[in-house]
Amino acid sequence: MSTMTTIAGQLDAKGLKVAIVATRFNDFIVDRLVGGAIDYLERHGLEKENVTLVRIPGAFEMPLICQKLAASGKYNGILALGAVIRGGTPHFDYVCAEASKGIAHTMMEHNMPIGFGLLTCDNIEQAIERAGSKAGNKGVEAAAAMLETIRVMEQL
Numbered sequence: 001m002s003t004m005t006t007i008a009g010q011l012d013a014k015g016l017k018v019a020i021v022a023t024r025f026n027d028f029i030v031d032r033l034v035g036g037a038i039d040y041l042e043r044h045g046l047e048k049e050n051v052t053l054v055r056i057p058g059a060f061e062m063p064l065i066c067q068k069l070a071a072s073g074k075y076n077g078i079l080a081l082g083a084v085i086r087g088g089t090p091h092f093d094y095v096c097a098e099a100s101k102g103i104a105h106t107m108m109e110h111n112m113p114i115g116f117g118l119l120t121c122d123n124i125e126q127a128i129e130r131a132g133s134k135a136g137n138k139g140v141e142a143a144a145a146m147l148e149t150i151r152v153m154e155q156l
């Protein structure tokens with residue numbers, strides 16, 4: 001009888017080089033995502049000297065910076081952390097759409113795992129809930145997804 005092949009990623013960050021892209025916009029939320037992500041990655045074996053933190057203005061700039069980091073060939077994975085909070089104009093929709101499309105495009109273009117830790121919230125309360133309180137910490141979840149994807153990609 002034939003057996004099935006299963007490929008799964010180990011959550012082991014030892015020896016990896018990771019860039020974290022974090023927005024200054026809404027930094028009181030984003031700093032919680034960054035803290036959670038670094039704590040998670042360190043607890044899974046990542047050495048702090050292998051982490052590069054890149055501070056950028058806002059989510060709209062994320063695709064460009066992720067693309068530059070991916071093209072550098074210096075990193076095994078990238079973590080994109082930010083928070084877009086809806087205001088009174090359609091600005092939110094443009095920022096979210098371009099950030100998510102651009103990051104997805106960069107992943108495909110460079111074969112680069114990028115953890116998508118960009119909160120897209122209707123209000124500040126939703127953002128707080130996702131930055132280390134009621135709804136967990138989405139920075140941690142994005143870090144875990146990036147790590148798992150790196151380890152799966154290595155086996156394909």
Ligand code: INI
Nearest residue numbers: 023025057058059060082083084085095
């Ligand atoms: N950028 C964010 O990261 N979050 C937001 O909530 C946000 N809002 O609401 O305006 C935001 N706008 C700035 C944008 O990302 C660019 O930095 C700016 O337009 C300059 O290019």
